[in-house]
Amino acid sequence: MLAGLTNVTFEFGARAIVEDATWHIQPNERIGLIGYNGTGKSTLLKLLVGQYQPSAGTVERSRGTSIGYLHQDLLSFDTHDSILQVALGAFERVLQLEKEIEELGKELENSHNSGMSDAEQEVLLHKYSDKLHELETLGGYNIHHKTEEVLQGLGFSNADLQRPYREFSGGWRMRVLLAKMILQAPDLLLLDEPTNHLDLPSIEWLEKYLIHYQGSVVIVSHDKYFLDRMVTKIVEVYQRQLHVYSGNYSYYEVEKVQRVELQQRAFENQQDYIRQQERFIERFKAKASKAAAAQSAMKRLERLDRIEDVAIERPNIRINFQVDKTPGKVLCELKHITKKFGDNTIVEDTGAEINRGDKIALIGANGKGKSTLLRIIAGAESYTGDRKWGHNVEESFYAQHQLEALDVNNTLLDEMKSAGSQKTEQELRTLLGCFLFGGDDIDKKIKVLSGGEKARVALAKTIISKANFLMLDEPTNHLDIHSVELLIEALNKYEGSLILVSHDRYFVSKVANTIWEIDNHKIKTFDGGYEEWGEWKERQKARTDGEKAENGSRKAEAKNQKPEEEVKKAEVVKKPEPVVESKPPVPEFKPQGPINKELKKELQKQQRLFQQLEENIAKLNQQKTTLEAQLTAPDTYADRNKFVQTETDYKKVSDELLRLNKQYEEVFEKIMELESKS
Template sequence: MLAGFTNMTFEFGARAIVEEATWHIQPNERIGLIGYNGTGKSTLLKLLVGEYLPSAGTVERSRGTSIGYLHQDLLSFDTNDSILEVALGAFERVRQLEVELEAVGKELEKTGDEDLLIKYTDMLHEMDTLDGYNIHHKTEEILQGLGFANADLGRPYKEFSGGWRMRVLLAKMILQAPDLLLLDEPTNHLDLPSIEWLEKYLTHYQGSVVIISHDKYFLNRMVTKIIELYQRRLHIYNGNYAFYETEKELRLDLAQRAYENQQDYIRQQERFIERFKAKASKAAAAQSAMKRLDKLDRLEDIGIERPSLRINFQVDKVPGKVLCELKHLSKSFGNNKIIENTSAEINRGDKIALIGANGKGKSTVLRIIAGVESFTGERRWGHNVDESFYAQHQLEALNINDTILDEMKNAGSQKTELELRTILGCFLFSGDDADKKIKVLSGGEKARVALAKTIISKANFLMLDEPTNHLDMHTVDLLIEALNKYEGSLILVSHDRYFISKVANKIWEIDDHQIKDFNGGYEEWVEWKERMKKKADEEKRIQNTEDRIQKGGGKSQASDTKGQKTEEKPKSQPAPVAQPQPVLAKQEPVNKEAKKELQKKQRLFKELEEKITTLTTQKNQLEASLASPDVFSDKNKFLAAEQSYKSTVENLKQASEEYEKVFESIIDLESQ
């Protein structure tokens, strides 16, 4: 066991966060820690690292176990050092050795002292044991995986925003490779490519990992155990998030049935007691029934505790077919080019997800559409479009000096105060909560206010920038349900792949400064991207093979002349005696068996060349047919053509591999 709790209870004042919790973290476990907002998930991590002490029970940590803890409070750290230097801080002993080795090396040059030489050798051995010569390469590789460009590595840490700083600290923690890694919402500041990189890295991580996350995709791919903090208890599920969802529903159903069965039994006993307690002949039986009820270990009603947020988007009027046209858009920040001469169109019914790595300009494009960002080009609204913009950074959209109710009044919905208070009640702001100032709200509360403002606008076109930030999984599910029922159109930016997959019917990818439109959902887009990547890799492989064929053609032709005793020379050549013997003359001593094998390989080589040429032509023809509207629009034709294409590509791959083997064997035989 690395760390854990035994019968641990923790209280904030009179409020119990967790009661009698027992949880032991074993080596090489990947655990997802989940629960509704405010239940105390982050508190559990702070208990594990010793920041808080339990009210009762014990918190255990194995001697020698190293723990890394990534959390939002780390952002208070600041320095003028470069981000590379900050991340290299993970290798304290190696950096110390580098300094010591340099000092001892200079001293050795002066004195040549034997004891100093032994010390120097020992330090070199320790450096080698710690793999100290590769720390710069490792650090650069991890920072690049988390989205940093090479040019950024030398920039001061203090120049970066909070999200990018968190990535640097995550890189440092990964490089420290602790036995137990505790990650509190690690994907909040990562774009999709960085999340995918982190998934791959943590999958092969040698230590144990505990992750607090609201990203269902991330948890499904990453964890093998779920710990849920629910009703002040820890509930353990041995599977990923999908397993947890199924298993929890089953457990709740069984518990509810047990509760209902017990209630039926209690009612039957109480009726028996009430009926017969006054009768002498049945008094003893009634007394026994009363004792049984007194001793009964009563089950609690396990009714699900969760926020009762009610989201219901409304649309006031129907827009025209085209909501927004973007023509020849360009936008740069200094030398940083975001988009260049790109065009796109948003139609009625579109629910678009903007995809792209951080820095590619997703939020910038959204702000351009919303009209709050300058640009060159043309943005034209369609007929009857009522738009509403949900901003990623809530302070951009909310006046911090307003009350929640004032903010709702200023949204221009023309609703009465009573109606607005009713709506705020749906968003968990009941009674006097509506009179709180915006500046005292938490991130999640501000997100709910902005969401409420978006809903009362009755807009038929929504622009949503990271709408799931600060929302727990249940609230995200409610938002998904509301957006699927929403009769208007929308465009959104989000790093939550589950959310995107459930809402979007079209993908806009910002790549190479262009908006690339994909008419399909997120999972279809991912499948298409993987198919295109495989196709590109296969084409590259085939091209390399064809290049080798062309280079090998001369050799095969030369080898066809083997065994000939004379070679016709052009008249312009000097006399043979003046020249060294050609290579072919050196091959005369080849024995008959070797010559026969060589000729056999040459014939096979020629057949494979012809086969590869035929298959390549066939592959190109099938690619053209797959792109044909006649084939593409007919499902059966398309499936047949796709199957033929896959078969041809596989045959081509096998022929290319065989060709390479035969080519190498010919070279070996020629060199004998």
């Protein structure tokens, strides 16, 4: 065990965050720590590193275990050093050795002139040799290359590496600190919302890096795709307890529903038992012959370990948009748009069209100009070219840097009322609940809110604006997974059009029906969702790689043939015998037909398997629905044997569905791969 909690209780004042919680982190684990906002995820990380002390129980850390903790508070760090120097700080011992070796080298150079004896020189030489050996053992000769590689993976260019750390914004500073932490390679890496500061290419790079990371990793994140690809275990903070699920986030979602259903049934059964006992006590407590039995029943109830009603913890509040006017077919037309910041060209002579019903996601790496383009469309950024609004367009723009539009002297409720939505106070309270404001929070003044809380208020105001065209810049930042799901549901029902920038791939995949990518300073439009776009990009990459490989092969063949011709010429010069003219060598021909036939045969096989899996999954889903109905039927509960058998059948069907769905995905990927080759 690297670290963990044993029977830990932690309280903020009268409020308990966890009670009697136990969690042990083993070597080489990748764990997702999840829970609704405010349940104490970050608090648990602070307990693990010793920033907080538990009210009861023990926090354990194995002797010699190194822990790295990435969190928002690190942004208070500042320095004039370059980002390369900051990241190289991970190799403290190596940097110290480099200095010591340099000093020893100077001493050895001057040893003859300083009158040092041979014995002293020998000692100095041994010392120098030992330091060099230690440097080599620690991989000291590769630290610059390794550091540059990690920084570039997280989105920094070569030109950035020598720039001072303090020149960068908060999100880019956090990347530098993440790079330093990764390079330190602690035994246990604790990451609190690491993807909030990363663009899509950097998130993908981080995934690949952490999957092969030698230590253990605990991640707090609202990015479901990231959790699905990264973690092999989920720990959920739920009802002041820690619940462990062995699997990724998708497995957790399925298993959680089953656990909640079982707990709900257990709760209902216990409530029936309690009511039965209470009726018995009420009826017989006054009768002398039954008083002892009634007293025993009362003691049993007092000792009873009460099961909580899980269904009431987070109600499924609905976020609803209202649209007053229907716009024309074209909402916004961009023509010959150019935007530059000095020598840095964002877009040049490009155009695009936003039509009614479009739900567009702007995709790409940071620095490509996604947010700048969004501001151009919103009219909040200067440009050259033509931007033309369509008929009846009522737009609303959400961006975190525009939070100054909030009236800091208003309460949350007053600020929502000022949006002019004509919603009732109760409806506004309900909506604020979706954005993680509950109870007395809505009476707080805007000026006392954190940056993240202000962002959530601004997003809530955008939602009730009755606009028929939304422009959203990173709307899921500062929301928990449940709130992201509610926002997805609302945007899917939204009758208007929208364009958004987001690094949350799950969110984009569920909302967008069109992808815009800024490539080579032009807007490239893809008509389809994020996953279709990703598959198309993979096919394009495979095709490009194949063409490069083919061209490389041709060049290599030409290069290899040239020396042979030269050798033949040399042989002719050396040997004066008559030269017999020979026919040029016939190139070896490898027929492509059989290979294509094999591919076609395999493709047909996989397609048949795919169809069969679809049919089997449909049948199993039908069986599962039937079994669920049986589990809720009163006659099933009445017969214990029937209930146990039905529950066993339900578990078997659920497990088989999980297995077949996984196989279904694998076969689908295989078909896509074969189609790209054929």
